[in-house]
Amino acid sequence: CRKKEPYRIGISQCSQDGWRMKMNDEINREIMFHPEATVEIRSADNSNERQIADIRYFMDNGFDIIIAAPNEADAITPIIKEVYESGTPVIVFDRKINGDTYTAFQGVDNTEIGKSAAHYARHLIGEGGKVIEICGLKGSTPAIERHEGFHRGATAEGISVVASASGDWTYESAVPVADSLLTAHPDADMVYAHNDRMAIAASDVARRRGLKMKIIGIDAAPEIGIKAVADSVIDATFLYPTEGYRLIRTALAILEGKPYERVSTLPLSSPVDITNADILLLQNGSLNEETEKIRLLKSQVDDFWSRHSAQTSLFYAAVAI
Ligand code: FRU
Known part of the structure; x- marks a missing residue:
């Protein structure tokens, strides 16, 4: 068959x-x-x-x-x-x-992530704190929901969003956006970016201008967001599973x-900040090692089966003669 x-x-x-x-x-x-x-x-x-x-x-x-x-x-x-x-x-x-x-x-639930970020922001900058928001690509739904969730949360927590503008999720798009928002609001206490690449862009702009403010992002991909937290480039990130x-x-x-x-x-998890970034990076390192071992094992098994099936065909060819 x-x-x-x-x-x-x-x-x-x-x-x-x-x-x-x-x-x-x-x-x-x-x-x-x-x-x-x-x-x-x-x-x-x-x-x-x-x-x-x-x-x-x-x-x-x-x-x-x-x-x-x-x-x-x-x-x-x-x-x-x-x-x-x-x-x-x-x-x-x-x-x-x-x-x-x-x-x-x-x-x-991106609205929930936005709300958690607002709650965390209030803990970082205190009631009455001023936030600049860098949004993701306008027509993509996580950007809409992370914006709505954060604004709802900010009202409840007593912090205010003083300015908000869109990037397109990339580092490159966020640099000029951060530049103009920080020019207009150098006294802001924090930048809330809808992802880590844009948060890192805001951090670079703030550093170049000598501005000290808190910066948070979303995603927590190990080599980007978690590393940026561990290196103190940004203050926190939220895991986007x-x-x-x-x-x-x-x-x-x-x-x-x-x-x-x-x-x-x-399910959502708690924020990644300087207290847990290093351990998460270590765990990710061991996961990568285990993955390599699985890959190796898989290629050895594939190799075994292809040699086995080649020998089986040779055997049947010989029997047929
Ligand atoms: C990755 C990304 C993330 C963001 C997600 C939203 O392509 O830009 O940074 O969290 O998409 O959909």
């Missing part, structure tokens, strides 16, 4: 950065345990057009399931809807689309007709 072809999972990441690389590593680690599936990850480099083309590529090439983090909700909703209505299952993660034309959604392995497990459950959670919200 013919060997069943492995499922093909197509993953469309809206961008390529430390947070997404951590997630891609988790996906690639998980797929090593599932010989019944393969995965192809494409990155759209912050471009709506490229992401639409990537998703269309997966559709045109008959992938069994598509998983996507939509760059901007308005631009990416129609293609996700098209996939869904064509009958191919589609999982949306991290950033939302408009409506719910998807098979499953996995993400984090990746849990890439869950995406693969949900995808396989959908493909195999098993039960799965249609909307799953990943």
Whole structure:
């Protein structure tokens, strides 16, 4: 009987950065345990057009399931809807689309992250403190929710947001934004940036100007945000969970007709600051080592099986003669 072809999972990441690389590593680690599936990850480099083309590529090439983090909700909703209505299952993660034309959604409560950040801010700068906000890409839902959550939290905590402007999640976009906000408000007590790369940009601008203020970000990807906290470049970051392995497990459950959670919200954790940054970096180092060992073991097993099947074919060829 013919060997069943492995499922093909197509993953469309809206961008390529430390947070997404951590997630891609988790996906690639998980797929090593599932010989019944393969995965192809494409990155759209912050471009709506490229992401639409990537998703269309997966559709045109008959992938069994598509998983996507939509760059901007308005631009990416129609293609996700098209996939869904064509009958191919589609999982949306991290950033939302408009409506719910998807098979499953996995993400984090970004409004809650914004609120926790406001609570933490009040603890850092005290009641009456003044905050500058650097937002993520306008049309992406985490930026909208992190803004709303922080503003709600700030009102409750008695701190005020004196200025707010958008970057596009990148370091480069945040430098001029931080520059003009800090020119207008050199007396601010704190910068709240919607991610760590933009927080690091604000820290660099503040340092160049000789300004002393607290700076917090979001993501806590080890090599970026946690390292920036450990090096005292920023004061704190909030973990934005990746849990890439869950995406693969949900995808396989959908493909195999098993039960799965249609909307799953990943749990939040406490902030990362100077008290726990070093230990988290150490833990990450050992995780990387373990991953390397798994990779090595996997390649040895693959190697064994390919030699074994080559020898088996030779044996049968010899018997046939
Ligand atoms: C990574 C990123 C993160 C941010 C998330 C929001 O691509 O920009 O920094 O938390 O996307 O979707």
